[in-house]
Amino acid sequence: MEPAETLNLASRLSHTVRMAETFRIGELAKAAGVASSTVRYYERQGLLRPSSRSASNYRLYSESDLERLRFIRAAQATGFTLEDVTQLLRPAACGKVQALLEDRLARVGERMKELRHLQKVLRASLAECREHQESGRCRVVDELTVRAKAPR
Numbered sequence: 407m408e409p410a411e412t413l414n415l416a417s418r419l420s421h422t423v424r425m426a427e428t429f430r431i432g433e434l435a436k437a438a439g440v441a442s443s444t445v446r447y448y449e450r451q452g453l454l455r456p457s458s459r460s461a462s463n464y465r466l467y468s469e470s471d472l473e474r475l476r477f478i479r480a481a482q483a484t485g486f487t488l489e490d491v492t493q494l495l496r497p498a499a500c501g502k503v504q505a506l507l508e509d510r511l512a513r514v515g516e517r518m519k520e521l522r523h524l525q526k527v528l529r530a531s532l533a534e535c536r537e538h539q540e541s542g543r544c545r546v547v548d549e550l551t552v553r554a555k556a557p558r
Contacts, residue, residue, distance in 0.1 A: 427468065428466040429467045429468075430460075430464050430465065430467075431445055431446070431456075431465045434467045434471065434475065437472055438475045438476055438479060439479070440475070440479065445475065451488055451492075453474075453478055453488065453491060453495065454471065454474060454475060454478070455471075456471070457470075477494075477495070478491050478495075485510055486506070486510060487510075490506050494506070531546045534546055
């Protein structure tokens with residue numbers, strides 16, 4: 407092998423090793439399946455911090471940062487808010503996690519109640535639209551216009 411080929415191979419291998427140890431922001435985002443802006447947002451919220459900076463001042467993240475980012479996303483997909491995630495990232499007893507789950511479940515129940523009411527209102531509005539369709543005037547829009555003009 408020529409010296410130039412050896413050098414080229416060595417630089418490629420060191421690049422591969424570096425890639426396994428650290429990620430720049432775009433690489434981290436891609437590995438976690440999120441946008442770079444999401445990573446920056448989590449940084450601003452204090453949920454994630456770069457492990458270091460490169461000589462060029464790029465943010466550098468480790469494998470554990472990638473795991474943390476994936477944990478945040480998994481917790482959100484489970485229904486936890488970012489405030490909840492902040493608490494989950496701290497070592498917590500199972501009882502504390504259960505309390506978070508119970509609170510989240512209660513909030514979801516309230517939201518479902520609101521959504522069922524909204525569904526009922528939308529169905530009634532749709533029925534009214536269909537009933538008065540031939541008149542050429544939309545009664546739902548008329549009612550919303552009246553409500554918008556009413557003082558509060």
